[in-house]
Amino acid sequence: PAAPVSRFARLKRMLQGPDLAFLMEAHSGLSARIVAEAGFEGIWGSGLSMSAAMGLRDNNEASWTQVLDQVEYMADASDLPILLDGDTGYGNFNNVRRLVRKLCERGIAGVCIEDKLFPKTNSFIGEAQPLADMEEFCGRIRAGKDSQTDPDFQLVARVEALISGHSMDEALRRAEAYHRAGADAILMHSKKRTAHEILGFMERWGDRCPVVIVPTMYYGTPTDAFRQAGVSTIIWANHLVRASITAMRETAATIRAEQSLTAIEGRVASVKDIFALMDNDELERAGDRYLPVV
Numbered sequence: 001p002a003a004p005v006s007r008f009a010r011l012k013r014m015l016q017g018p019d020l021a022f023l024m025e026a027h028s029g030l031s032a033r034i035v036a037e038a039g040f041e042g043i044w045g046s047g048l049s050m051s052a053a054m055g056l057r058d059n060n061e062a063s064w065t066q067v068l069d070q071v072e073y074m075a076d077a078s079d080l081p082i083l084l085d086g087d088t089g090y091g092n093f094n095n096v097r098r099l100v101r102k103l104c105e106r107g108i109a110g111v112c113i114e115d116k117l118f119p120k121t122n123s124f125i126g127e128a129q130p131l132a133d134m135e136e137f138c139g140r141i142r143a144g145k146d147s148q149t150d151p152d153f154q155l156v157a158r159v160e161a162l163i164s165g166h167s168m169d170e171a172l173r174r175a176e177a178y179h180r181a182g183a184d185a186i187l188m189h190s191k192k193r194t195a196h197e198i199l200g201f202m203e204r205w206g207d208r209c210p211v212v213i214v215p216t217m218y219y220g221t222p223t224d225a226f227r228q229a230g231v232s233t234i235i236w237a238n239h240l241v242r243a244s245i246t247a248m249r250e251t252a253a254t255i256r257a258e259q260s261l262t263a264i265e266g267r268v269a270s271v272k273d274i275f276a277l278m279d280n281d282e283l284e285r286a287g288d289r290y291l292p293v294v
Ligand code: SPV
Pocket: 046, 047, 048, 049, 085, 122, 123, 124, 214, 216, 237, 238
């Protein structure tokens, strides 16, 4: 049988290959299992979602090693490649170097870093957030690429120029600089309600290098439009944490109001379902092999 393809190589193939690929958000070991079960080929380790799951804001309130631990649970829970949302890289070039080394050690297939300042603020909060100096950010990219210990590790450079109210020319200038600095792909972010910015960027960018998008705000555009525009990868960025908020709220409110579980049982996953998701059968089989027969 063919040797299994590493997670690093699989993420690389998703980003660099000709077909439109999809990364689904996860924020915990459990949600990583759900993503795999649904049939996705890769995971977006969303900073917003991982923070929210910890009860924290998307402002680097979690330390980078706490993020590393969280993403390790996700890597342990499924064999899917993970693109970690590495925010700004948690500092300067030196912080990016150590981050990339640690991600490679833990089997995290790639990282996305954005051209902003530490501590970051979520892109959908406020206007005109300050951007990093372009050359300084190129240093972060080069330092990250020089630090990977797996040849297929992917570094995605995220351009926040459009989000921060800069021109398309500035977005293109930065994308070009990050591409030249060695980024494996560019994530062009937009918070417009339509995809005109992104489609306009795609037209001018051509096929210089793969482009990743996050259509959280312009979700109305058909996916085929992005496929035809030559987008490499779409990130569904936060929809599992949002789904869980809705489900948990409804469940908590119902149980509180009813003082009973009868309205809820059957509407929530069974306890058996938890055992199956966590592969309790494997533990049973391992016990047969390793525990003394009594
Ligand atoms: C995230 O999922 O944390 C992201 C995407 O960075 S966004 O929230 O759109 O900035």
